[in-house]
Amino acid sequence: MDPFSALSVAAASLQLVDQLVKVTLGTQKLYEKLAAAPQQIRRKREHVEQLRDLSASIQSLFQGPHEKHDPRNQPLPSNLGHGLHSLLSKAEDELIELENILKPLDVANGDDKAVKRFWGRVKSVKQEGIIHGCLDRLKELYIQLQISLDLYHSELFSIATAQSGVALENISTLQTSMSGTITELHRKVDEQACAGAHTAELNLKSHRATHSRLDTIDASSSALQMTLSHGFSLLAGKFEQEQRKVTQELRVTRNSVELLLAGRIASKPACVAGILDDMQRQPFRQCPCQRLGVYRPLSFGSFTWNRRVYGVHYPGCSSYAAGSEDTLPRRYSLTIGRVASLSIELMFNSVRGAGAFSLPEQINFISIVADDDDCTRIPGYDRIYAAFDSIHRIHGRDTNVFDIMGLYVWDDDYSLVEKTRVKQILNQLLIDLQTDFGSGRVSGRVQTTTGRTLLHMFGGILGLLWSIQEDTLGSIKTIIELLHRHGTPINALCKHSSFSSEGTALSMFFPWLGMDENWEPGSTTFLRLLCDLGVTAAPVASEEDFLRHIVPDSTQVRLFTRIPDLAIEAGYSRLALAVVHRNIDEVQFILSQRGRYESGGSRGVTPLQLSIGWPTGMKLLLQKGANPSETVHCTVDLQDDTSLEILLDADSRLFLGVNGREKSLLEHALYRNYSLHVANGLGTNERILPLIVEALTTSRRCLMRLARSYLSDSRLRDLGWAEPQRDYPLLDSSTALDMIRQLQMRGVKIPDRIWPDSRHRSVYHTEYMIVEVADSLFQAGFDEIDIKAPDGWTPLLVNIYDYMNGVEPLKVLGWFLDHDARNLVFPELNAISLYHALAAKVATRYSNVDDEIRVWLTKILRKAACVVPRPPRDLCSCYCSDGGCSAITSLLRHQSKYMEQPRDHTGAGFLYTLWETRKRIFRLWLNVSHAFPDKQPFTDFCRFELFERLGMKHTCCQLDWWIDKSNWPLLLDRCEAAEFQQEDQYLDRTLNRVLGLYNELHAQYQNHFEVFWDAWWKVIQADVPVTFWERVQDVDNDWSRPRRVDTDIPILDEDSLETTLQRIREDVSSWVDDQIRLEDEIIEEGMAWWTSLVES
Known part of the structure; x- marks a missing residue:
């Protein structure tokens, strides 16, 4: 149904409901009058009550709650609604007729005057011509119903059919009740005609006249009932035909859609x-109600x-x-x-x-x-x-x-x-x-x-x-x-x-x-x-991800061993078959024939990997020349500490390539610990990480002993080892790599286990570090906490990236700050600082995280506030602050950008939420920025807020629309920044004028700063309102991106600027003076009360 038809149906339904209310009120009034009638008239009450119940049922048909699966209770089309409206109007007229007839009978108990009044009421009964006019209007109704059939070629025909049957049944019941009432009225008139000898002749005339009128009404009602029955029979037949036609069309349409979809899939x-x-x-x-905690059913x-x-x-x-x-x-x-x-x-x-x-x-x-x-x-x-x-x-x-x-x-x-x-x-x-x-x-x-x-x-x-x-x-x-x-x-x-x-x-x-x-x-x-x-x-060529294939391949090997020839055809060696079935005699026999271990893993899984969980076989394979480095990551994946210990004792490498990139064994173990414990909720083997930490410590100490044996102390100092005779602290990764190169130049063979990370990254460079492991490494002698990698990343910055996954990463950040991690500004990465790196996620998630996470986050910001200077970004200065993109501007900009949808089309609820959220973020900044000069954060916040409200453009940096793509601001091009600043020069002058007024009033009311601060923003909100954002669905992504919504921001031109500033000054001064006077009065009254209390 198109929107116009839907509106017409709604309007007709409202009119019909109003008419039904009138009918109900009329029947209620008649019911109340009959209740006070004499005993012989009061028996009419049952019939009228039936009429009232019938009209109420018709009204509930349109106003009552609809059952979803009952087509009879669906809204009727507009034309049919108009038809029932006319029918109910006719029923209301009939009720008024009966009321007018019954009303004089209530007092016709022998009173002559009452009898005369009754004759007047009888004469006022509607004539037959009026009834014929009603019948003509009903014929027009039938024509309108036939026209409506051409307007609804949809599934509404089936609904309309059921509803028309209900309407026919209700109207037939109404006609039957009316006929019964008229019959009863005939009988009552007969009784009244015989009620008194002195009025016999008069009652006889009244009897004949009333019978004549009632016969006319009876005949009209019968004709009306026959016409209605015939008309609705034709209507139901027509509906059935249209229903079959629409059903056939729907079936054809559904088949066409299925053929189209199937064709596209088959293509x-x-x-x-x-x-x-x-x-x-x-x-x-697990059931969603248990996983989510609260079950909330949604409509289908x-x-x-x-x-x-x-x-x-x-x-x-x-x-x-x-x-x-x-x-x-x-x-x-x-x-x-x-x-x-x-x-x-x-x-x-x-x-x-x-x-x-x-x-x-x-x-x-x-x-x-x-x-x-x-x-x-x-x-x-x-x-x-x-x-x-x-x-x-x-x-x-x-x-x-x-x-x-x-x-x-x-x-x-x-x-x-x-x-x-x-x-x-x-x-x-x-x-x-x-x-x-x-x-x-x-x-x-x-x-x-x-x-x-x-x-x-x-x-x-x-x-x-x-x-x-x-x-x-x-x-x-x-x-x-x-x-x-x-x-x-x-x-x-x-x-x-x-x-x-x-x-x-x-x-x-x-x-x-x-x-x-x-x-x-x-x-x-x-x-x-x-x-x-x-x-x-x-043969099947599998990927390098061993965890996905060890268990399936082990199962297939067990199947293949039932038919060894098939197993060999599939690419498995006899050694692999023997290892899978833990046949130590067969393994020894095969190795004795070959003389040395050969991996022979054409399927990507070697016999050594299949031996995980079988210490005896693993040791035998290692003795025969198996490479432990190809399997050590698999033991971490499978959380097998016994096999891991065997491989580490066999001098396995701790830094090697996994899935196409170099990765340390500690980094792999920490990631597996995170994925098993946090993501999957599974338990982990507590011996894995201590074994790897111990292996790293032993590896670095072995390198230091080897370096002392072949290099002089002076050469070791030149390479970066400050005190070669001491075993503490341990060498960092860069120094260890330089020493290995010097040893290789002298022809020294380097064992696999002592090779450090070739990426010049320290052992702390991992996104999933935990406090226990970091503390163990530090106690072992690794003090490379604040070392930068060649790409500019420090361990602290690496762990900032995913810090919102729980409280554990925040504890790690706090641990780094407690252990003298002072490298918190990163020139290689656009001169960002710790605050810039935390700004995006702090602003967007601070109010939604747990209390424990919020406490740890506040601690980290307070620690960093003592050592993070205001970033010197003069080359990319912006009008939003004095020294470029500061930490507070980063916090506020992210919060301004990533906001929820407006609560209504006017955006009023959104504006309130935005302003309140900015104030919440500013209160957080006040809690952690105690190292800055007094009132300086308020000035920075005021400048930024005015900058945003005037609609000026940031030239210090830009923010990506997807927060996970860039966790900190990015520098703009010099030419583009200069162009934006030239466009906003006029607005900058306006900003400086308004900010000058703020400083003037601030100096005037510095002893009442809190009162002034509240008054200032109450007045500014009226003159320069907040601009807000809305989310727009991106055509190429599932994520929504923010877009500034155009609002009616008052332009503060030079002609009106002075007037506006004067009004702001007067309003703020008036507000502050009133508050100060009120406070003084309260203090004076309190002192007077206290003085009187002391004197008494």
Whole structure:
């Protein structure tokens, strides 16, 4: 419905409600009068009460709460609303007629005057012509209703049909009640006609006249009822026709949308399968109500996928809603199932869609829809992904996918049920494949852009069905042979969706073959069947991230050992197979034949890495020449302190490349400690970090002893070692590198374990440092706390970057300041200081952090305030402050920029929030800036606030719109800064004039500064209001960027500036004088009261 139609419907509804109120008041008035009538008239009360209840029910039809799923309670179209309005007006007129007839009967108890008045009332009954006029208007109503049919070609016809039936039923009830009332009135008139002998003749005439009028009304009512019934019957028929037409159009439209979406997906195969596989591998997630602490149900939007599930709990939660189990999953499964079916139909030229590969009602879109790394560019991908994510949110990661497939369900013990349907599915699948291959509608040679074949697509589902019921092995063999006969490549490589590697279809069967401890004889039979059919495993090139592949590869090695030839084909060596199964005799035998250890890890995982958790085998491999440096990071990932200690004792390097960049083992361990403890909430091995600290200390001491052995004391002093004869403090990284170069020039072999960081970074240069580790390093002799790396970063600056992740990083910053970290200004990075680095996140998050974090943050700022000077940035001076971009201006600028949305369209609530937030940040600055001259922070704040309110441009620096891209201001170009300053020269003169007035009044009221400060801003707020920002959605990013909103800022030109300044001076002076006088009066009254109290 367009907005104009919606407005017309709303207006008609309001008029109808007003009319219903009038009808209700009329019936209430009639009810009150009948209540006081004589006993024989009072029986009319029941009929009139029925009329009143009926009108109330009609009124509740429009005003009462609507049920979402009941179409009869939806608002009616505007024309139908006008029609009912006219009908109710007619009903009101009829009620007035009855009231006028019944009113004289209340007093017709033998009084002659009352009888005469009754005759006058009878004569005033409406004539038949008026009734015919009402009928003519009703015919016009029918014409209007027919015209309205052409205006609503949408789903409102079904709603209108139900509502018209309700209206017809209500109006029929109204007519029936009116007929009953008229009949009762006939009887009452008969009784009144016989009530008294002295009025018999008069009553006879009255009886005849009344009967005549009532017969006319009765006939008109009957004609009205027949006309209404016939008209609404035609109307209902017309509505039904239009409803069928609209339903058909909607079905066609829905099919067109599904075909369009499926065509786009099929044009570039989606990776829905990979997405669901990745999501399914994740552990079962905790219910949102427990994770978030407070459960807040959200309304379900009509076109929103995610909001439909946020109000639904996970299974196992006490608030799990049983209704969601039937509605939402079914809705999503049907929609995505149809889209997946159409995608397969277009992708493989199959008329039957996904039914060519599985049952039509049980679409296996997980295995069939091919994946592609470019899936995020597919139109509609976000909505499809949100739908699948919604299903997971409702039923959990481990249950929902198979429920939608219809193959089986999980019970509470995670056991499989409904196994009897497996054979039916396989048989139907085999029949569908034979039919489609025979007709030529599907080709077995088809491959996706990632190399996935039909066997890859069916690998997961076949392995799944076999794991449910193992006696289906013959059917599975027949299906694979059928695919092979029709050209499906058996050993084609495809890219896996979970990681950047390639593998054959055998990898699709791995999840269903079981672990080594759960190995069954049937698994060996199934694996042997695959090998007999020619399915092999080609070498897989994995990434350098060892943690993601050690455990999966160990599982695959255990599977391969059931068929050693297949394992060797897959790229595993016999040594790796022996290590995985902890066969020490086999390992010794293989090493004795080779004479020396060879990694042989064509899959990216070496036998030494597979030996983690087996100290005996690891020591044996190290004795035979295994390199400990290739495995030391894996022990940290797996939190195996025993294996780590063995590798460190074997002289493993402490600084080496991980994932394509150089990284220290301590940095890697601290990051793993942070990710396991903070991000995942898991426990960590407490021995890992002390072992690494001890290894670093031992490594540096070994280098110092080696340097003393080959270099003279004078040469050591020239290299930077101040006291060569002392073991404390330890050498810093740069000095250690210089010594190693000198030793190499003399032909000295350098052990791997004593190599320092080649990036000239100290052991403290890590973003995830904790106080315990820092203190241990300092106690061990590492005093390189305030050393700058070649890129200008210090350990303190490195740890500032992510300090808002908890109180621990703030404790580390405090620890650095306590241990003489005084290098707090960084010329290499645009001359930023500690305050600049903290400004962005302090301003935006200070009011939202925990109390403990706020306390630590205040401590850090107070410590730094004593040593951080005002930044000397004269070359990029700005009108916002005297010496360029100071720390307080950085704080205030970030707070001004990153603000919440205005509370209303006028922005009034936003202005208040902005001003109050700036004052809060300024109070924080006052608490930590005690080292500056008295009242200087107030002057800086006043200058900056006036600068912002006048709309001037900052030339000292610029701030990126995304706070995480730049945590401190960046310098502007010289030419651009000069251009901005030239544009703002006039405003700068205005700023200096206003600031001069501030200094003048400040000097005048320096003894009452607090009163003056409040009065100044109350007056300034009226003359120079705050400019505010709004957030605008960026077209290329999901983040919103701030934009200044144009406001009606009064321009202080030279003509009006003097007048404005004079008004400000007078208002401020008047305000301050009044406050001072009031304070003096209060003091005098208090002193007088105290004097009188003492004298008494």
